Amino acid sequence: MNEKGNLLDIQGVSFRHTAQQPVLEDVNLTIRHGERVGLVGAIGSGKTTLLHMIVGLLKPNQGQVEILGQTRSSERDFWEVRERVGLLFQDPDDQLFCPTVQEDIAFGPLNQGKNREQTERAVRNALSLVGMEGYEDRITHHLSGGEKRLVSLATVLAMEPDVLLLDEPENGLDPVSHERIRSLLLSLPQAMIVVSHNVEFLASVTTRCLRVEDGKLKEIVV
Amino acid sequence: MSCTTHFSGHTVVHRLDPRPRVVATLVFAVLIALSGHYRVLCSGVAVGAFLAMLSKLPIRPLAKRLLRLNLFMVVLFLLIPTTSPGEPMFRLLSVPFSHDGVHLAAGITLKANAILLVFTSLLGTVELSSLGHAFHHLHMPAKLTHLFMFTLRYLDVLHHEYVTLLRTMKARAFRPAMSVHTYRTYGYLMGMLLVRSLVRSERIMAAMKCRGFRGEFHAYHHFHFHQRDAVFCLTSAIVLMLFAFVEWISGGVAR
Numbered sequence: 001m002n003e004k005g006n007l008l009d010i011q012g013v014s015f016r017h018t019a020q021q022p023v024l025e026d027v028n029l030t031i032r033h034g035e036r037v038g039l040v041g042a043i044g045s046g047k048t049t050l051l052h053m054i055v056g057l058l059k060p061n062q063g064q065v066e067i068l069g070q071t072r073s074s075e076r077d078f079w080e081v082r083e084r085v086g087l088l089f090q091d092p093d094d095q096l097f098c099p100t101v102q103e104d105i106a107f108g109p110l111n112q113g114k115n116r117e118q119t120e121r122a123v124r125n126a127l128s129l130v131g132m133e134g135y136e137d138r139i140t141h142h143l144s145g146g147e148k149r150l151v152s153l154a155t156v157l158a159m160e161p162d163v164l165l166l167d168e169p170e171n172g173l174d175p176v177s178h179e180r181i182r183s184l185l186l187s188l189p190q191a192m193i194v195v196s197h198n199v200e201f202l203a204s205v206t207t208r209c210l211r212v213e214d215g216k217l218k219e220i221v222v
Numbered sequence: 223m224s225c226t227t228h229f230s231g232h233t234v235v236h237r238l239d240p241r242p243r244v245v246a247t248l249v250f251a252v253l254i255a256l257s258g259h260y261r262v263l264c265s266g267v268a269v270g271a272f273l274a275m276l277s278k279l280p281i282r283p284l285a286k287r288l289l290r291l292n293l294f295m296v297v298l299f300l301l302i303p304t305t306s307p308g309e310p311m312f313r314l315l316s317v318p319f320s321h322d323g324v325h326l327a328a329g330i331t332l333k334a335n336a337i338l339l340v341f342t343s344l345l346g347t348v349e350l351s352s353l354g355h356a357f358h359h360l361h362m363p364a365k366l367t368h369l370f371m372f373t374l375r376y377l378d379v380l381h382h383e384y385v386t387l388l389r390t391m392k393a394r395a396f397r398p399a400m401s402v403h404t405y406r407t408y409g410y411l412m413g414m415l416l417v418r419s420l421v422r423s424e425r426i427m428a429a430m431k432c433r434g435f436r437g438e439f440h441a442y443h444h445f446h447f448h449q450r451d452a453v454f455c456l457t458s459a460i461v462l463m464l465f466a467f468v469e470w471i472s473g474g475v476a477r
Contacts, residue, residue: 057428079436087432093379094425099351099371106442111434119442141378159433
């Protein structure tokens with residue numbers, strides 16, 4: 001991949017759930033290396049839809065999606081995307097499905113074909129990145145909300161993605177966990193798209209901000 | 223509600239590899255269920271009691287379990303002897319209790335107690351997630367194992383959603399009564415729970431796909447077979463073979 005090229009290039013993309021009013025209409029978005037983009041917008045404005053389209057969970061009705069230098073359209077095209085673009089879901093209970101923390105973090109690296117030693121190393125590194133060492137054998141559904149969020153982030157980081165898509169990473173967290181997520185995001189080198197309703201939070205972790213409104217993306221100053 | 227077991231602890235039984243425990247328990251259950259001789263059944267109960275002591279099961283929850291089972295057995299003792307034909311053994315309030323029926327009920331009671339004791343001491347002491355892994359390593363059908371693991375993980379979440387829905391109903395002054403309104407409301411509750419579970423399962427699937435899932439699970443957990451596991455395997459093999467042998471020499475006629 002060309003280090004100077006775009007990580008992500010979306011051109012003229014439209015998406016509608018049914019025949020009615022489109023969620024996104026003729027949207028363009030380009031993300032370069034090291035860029036951190038914030039996304040704001042009302043509930044149901046299409047922020048999550050956009051993220052899900054980037055990893056191929058939803059297919060656009062129109063337009064072209066180019067990720068990591070290649071045009072992606074079929075399910076198979078997105079296999080590579082999903083190994084290099086990490087998506088953090090809104091609800092950590094959707095993301096953490098294994099009984100223990102280490103198994104959940106190991107799930108991604110094992111799918112990437114890593115062997116046992118590499119996987120163990122990935123689990124350890126990811127946990128220390130989010131400051132959750134010693135949580136390996138904890139039962140995922142016994143964790144607190146903040147811990148679940150940090151472990152979810154670890155499951156994404158363990159796959160060493162080039163791009164992070166974070167869907168409301170700070171939502172519903174207490175001030176301490178909130179601050180932890182904020183400083184963690186600042187310390188990460190990856191390019192990222194961060195969805196949030198908290199403009200202050202976005203201003204502190206991103207380099208530019210976009211508002212999703214009436215199916216369009218608009219650059220805003222925060 | 224939580225999926226962790228009541229019977230966690232640190233005895234030698236708890237430290238055994240779960241795989242041979244699963245196998246030994248299943249073979250034991252089949253042998254006891256098929257057995258028709260009191261000496262085998264009584265030894266089975268004795269083995270169960272011994273294992274319960276060895277794994278230091280807490281008395282109260284265990285007694286509760288046994289009590290519930292044996293209350294059901296009381297019903298069997300009233301029903302089977304009075305409804306099966308044959309020589310009466312005795313009469314109670316002029317109702318004949320047949321000889322064969324009493325023996326049948328006694329056999330079932332011993333079997334049920336023996337199997338419950340062994341299941342509780344050998345399998346009830348395994349952390350549930352390890353049990354799932356043991357199934358996986360014993361090459362049980364992958365779909366069943368995954369079903370077991372996912373149930374384990376999401377039972378809590380679904381229960382939480384159920385409680386939340388119930389609470390919102392109560393907050394709007396819902397009081398269950400013998401009325402169509404109550405039945406309809408419970409119907410909606412169940413329906414909503416079903417819809418939510420379905421939607422959640424789609425989200426989980428999406429999250430798994432995002433982490434490179436293509437329909438194949440890779441096991442991460444590995445068990446270690448220690449010397450004590452070899453001792454357990456050998457002992458249980460001897461005991462189980464002894465059971466089968468006694469059953470065999472006692473002949474086809476029961477008791």
